[in-house]
Each structure stands twice: as C-alpha cells, then as structure tokens.
Amino acid sequence: MPALPADIPQTLQDLLPKWAHFCLYAGRFVEEELRIDLTGRRVLVGLSGGVDSTCLLLLLHYLSQRGDFTVGAVHLDHGLRPESGGDAAFARSLCERLGIDCTVESRDVARLAEERGLGIEEAGREARYKLYAQLRESGGWDFVALGHQLDDLSEDVLMRLIRGTGWPGLSGMAGYDPGRALVRPLLLLPKSTLAAFVSSLGIVWREDASNADPAMTRNRVRNEILPLIEKENPAFWQSVARLWRIGRVERDFWAELESGACEILDNSRLEALHKAQRLHLYKACLDRLGSGQALADTLFKLDSAWQERRVGADFQFPGRKTARIAASGVVFTAKH
Template identity: 55%
Template sequence: MKSTFSMTGASIDIPHSLQELPPKWAHFCLHIEQFVRDELFFELGQKKLVVAFSGGVDSTALLLCLYYLSQKNNGNIIAAHLNHQLRPESTDDAVWAANLCSHLGITYIQKDVDVASLAEKMGIGVEEAGRNARYNFFHSVKDDNQADAIAVGHHLGDLCEDVLMRLIRGTGWPGLSGMEGWDEKRKLFRPFLLTNKGKLEAFLSTIGATWREDLSNSDQAWTRNRVRCTLLPLFLKENPNFPKSIARLWKLGRIDKAFWDDFTAETPSTILHKTLESSHQAVRLRMYKAALDSIGKGQALADTLFKLDEAWQENRVGVVFQFPNEKTATITSSGVVFSSKH
C-alpha cells in the first residue's frame, strides 16, 4: 500500500513494496540486485545493510531501492546520516532524512560533526575531513549494529569524475579504471556505480519521492566539484558517450585487477633472480608492488618501481630503494629483498 509523506506541504505517495512499484521501476531495482550479485559478487539475501543517506538524489534512490530489495530478500537496512554542519540548511536536511525514514519504518542513526573545526584541528582540507568523518561514522554504525556491509550511492557520473581525478594524480593501471564496486576490506559496495544519475532522478520522480539539493556541490573550491563542473563537461562535449566508455574501462579494470591479484597473491618478500629473469617486465613490476603491499601500508610510486627494475637489470647489487612507510627494496646477489621497519 501507499501512504503519504509530507515535508514541505506537498503530499507525496511513496510505494511501500517492490510489488507496488510501476513495472519499469520494479525491474530497475531487480537490475540493481543483479548488478550487485553478478558484477560485485555480493548477495543481498538476508543481509543487514548500512545505507549512507545524505538526502540527496543518489542516496535517497539508494535508500528506497535497497528498502524494496531488503523486503524481497528478508534483509534489513539502517540509514546513517552525518550532519557536517557546513551549510545553514544542513539541520533541515537531517530533519527531512529522519522523517522519511520514520515514515517508511527504517532505522535512522544520525551524528552531528563540526567538519570545519575538525579540518582545522587536523590541519587538512574540509573535503578530506568530511570524507574521513563520514566513513568513520558509517563503519561505527556497521560495527555497532553487526551489519554485513555499507552501501554508498556513487553513480556513473561519480565514476567518471573519479577516473578523471585519478588521471590528474597520475594513477596507474588498473587503478585508473576507478573506484571499487565492492571493497572487501571495508565491506562497502556501490550498487549504482554503472547507473546514470538521470535514471535515479526519474526513479524518484516517478514513484513520488523528493530529495534534498546540496548547493555546495557546485562550490568549485573543492577539487571534485571543479572536475564535475569544468573538466567533465568538456569530455562530454567531445564524446557524449564518455560515461559508457568509462563503464567499459571500469569492467576491464576489474578483470585485470582480479587476474593480477590472483597472480601475485603468493609473492614472497624476497624475489629470486631466476624468477625475475624468466618474467616479462610487466610481471616483475606487479611482483615488486605486491611484495611491498604485503609488508605494510603505503603506496609505491611507479617511478621508483621503474628505477628498481632498471637497477635489477643492471645487477647493481647493494642499491637500496626507499618506499613510503619506511619500506625498502634492496638489490642482492640472489634477487630483490623487500623489508619494513614496521
């Protein structure tokens, strides 16, 4: 059955089950479930999920889609809302989010954080401080409620922006293909990653749902907003199908990452000469990185890996290369030895 939800004087009828949705949008939800299962290898059945819920179009669509699917799959969802206290309307956004969840019978958990003060205290940018606060909050909600995973509402437009930002930073392959759809370490997944934002807007509009607009998304003081408002439109002008190209790139990246992760899974901290001699440079570089990753945190720079491989080829025994987090690679007579002080 439908029931009325009112926040601004306008009465809104929101369906309460998958069966009440128009067929097109019921199929949309089922397609999202299929994407999560077949592409992200995550089953929604009987899962308790934390949904990152800001009240924007993407997170509202995510909340409702997973609300319908959780009923179908005997699961449960918890809405997690972080009030960043950065905008005058943020309190109204929180009230709106709480009321929508109350209307639908969804458990709602909110935390208020003065992100501007947090950024100043930590000596980092507001954007980074907000991101850290959000994900720390989501994980605390997950742990406190013994949930299975966290769902966030990144869509295809966000993936396009992410790829461009990684290109700007000089990220290598396959990281250049963009953010993970399923992050095993963080137990976090992105059901809408290959879905256009326009489809999310149409979904909400058709079923009578509204959302909150965050005007700070156009503030070009933040890197992501500059990419969204300036760079991405240029790419779309040159190639209107750019998002489809990024979706293909993402799929190829996932395939390549899965292959290399499996190939380098047993890479030892000492890679012997005979192994390096029988390997293509592409394989050697992957093994160097895998060995470094296995002994501690810290992202290895591609330039240093290239120099390491050059030193090995020239048999420069005794040369030591420094990597982040006090990790080292040393050329020895038997091969390359990786170590860490931590």
C-alpha cells in the same frame, strides 16, 4: 524542507514497471557482477539526503522485501552548512515513512580537518568511514551501501588519471570493497536515471551547495572538465563503464600473482615473470606496506636496477617506503 508525498510506494509491485525493472537491474548487478548474496544479511545505507543516497535507500528498501534482507540507514551531520539540520530531518523523515531504522550523528568536521591537517572534503570522508566502521561493529551490519554512481565513477577515473594512477587502478573505485564491507549498487547507473526515479516518486531530495565550490578538485572535474569531454564524446559514460568492467577482470587476474609473501622478492621468482608482471608485483608489495602512491617512473628504475643486479641500490617511495636491491632479490621496508 518540502514535505514528503503522502503516497510513497511501499513495495516493488507498487512501482511503475519501468522503475521496478530499474531496481531489479541494480539487484542483479550486486548479485551477478559483484557476486554478493544479500539474502538474510543486514545492509546499512550511508544516507546524506542527496539524490544518489536517497535513490539507493529507496531501491534497497524495495529489493529487501523480495530478497529477504534488512536495510538500515545512517546520516552524519558534518556541521559545515546552516541547512545541515534540514538534511538530518529529511533523512529521519524518509526513513520513518519507509519503516527503516535511521541513526543520525554529528561531527565537527571543520575542527577535525584543522586538527589532522586535512582538507574539509578528506576530513568529512574520514569521519563518515570511521562512523560506518563503528556501526558495523556495534550494530552487526554485514555491508555498508554507498550511493556512488556512474557520474561519480567517471569523475574518479579522471581524478586518478590526473594523479598518474596506473592500471588497473585507473579503472576507478571498487564496486565492492570486502576489507571495509562497502558495496556500491548504483555504480554503473547514470545520475540522471537516479534523479528520474526519485522524482517519479514525488520526493524532493536535498542539494548540497558545496558541490558547486570550484576550490575542490572533484567539483572542477565534475563541473568543468567532464562537460567538455562529454561534448567531444557523448558516450563517455559507457566507455567508463566498459573500462571499469575490464579493470575488474584484470584485478582478479593480478590478485593471484600478487598473493603470498612480499617483504622479499627473490630472484628466482622475478626471473620467471614478464616485466609487466614484475612491475605489478613491486607495486603490490609497496601498497601492502601502507599508504603512499608508488610512482611508475621509480618502479621502472627499480626494475632496471634489479635486472642489472645493482646490489645496494635504494629506491624511495611515498609513505617512507623503500625498495632495495639485494643479492637475493628485492627487499621492501617501511618506516613508521
């Protein structure tokens, strides 16, 4: 493992003006775009040792001194690669140099995947998010900060498009997930800028060789599909950022419509809505019943059946969820 440089800047004022402005931009994104005030809060960084999370840790470290909040880090060793011990050592060493508390834990992700019948990537994600939730509860952390950036967002948008996700979910992952207290300060910043920032500090981050494995859908999207799209439209990243912002505004708009009781949508409520609003409302009600993507074709069929008042018609959705046309409206149920 390459040694960390002896003179890592310790404060925002020690950075070159270009990189100080970079950090401040991310801070404004959290405060103004995501509407999160970090003052006096405790922020736990998910630190893999890759360039994204390394950049995030450094950036929040510099901003914390100006914004009066506390930064900690957690590294999870998935036990999947021989070099994973080096990743953990890097995380510990970097945090020690910055004066940041770092928790390092390990999980047998391969075993978890086998026991749960999951793919390795999904099992790893499940293990990480479970650990984040446990540490939030036991350590009193207000937020968990993740290093997803604009390239990740672009991949996410394409993967959602491939899966057939509708709008506004098609605009990509949330910048702030209040249910799990997840915040993504780097979401609209390109990976190349993050790498340039970390390199400017003389820090050599850890590379995960599994990111090149074509067996994983995300890697094929990243390494094969996205380069072709960028060749046709070099400004694709900016287009994704605009799409994300539009989606966020529309999510706020639909959230008000989708509030309230959802087990039964009575006819009087549905009759007052445009078809687009009804479709959004059906999906919101189904989403509340648990996991499983509500397919657009079935939602259209459901709405047609409601308009025709085909009482007794049943529609099955993934996750063992059902929508039934009743005399009073549409009834949603789930079997668990």
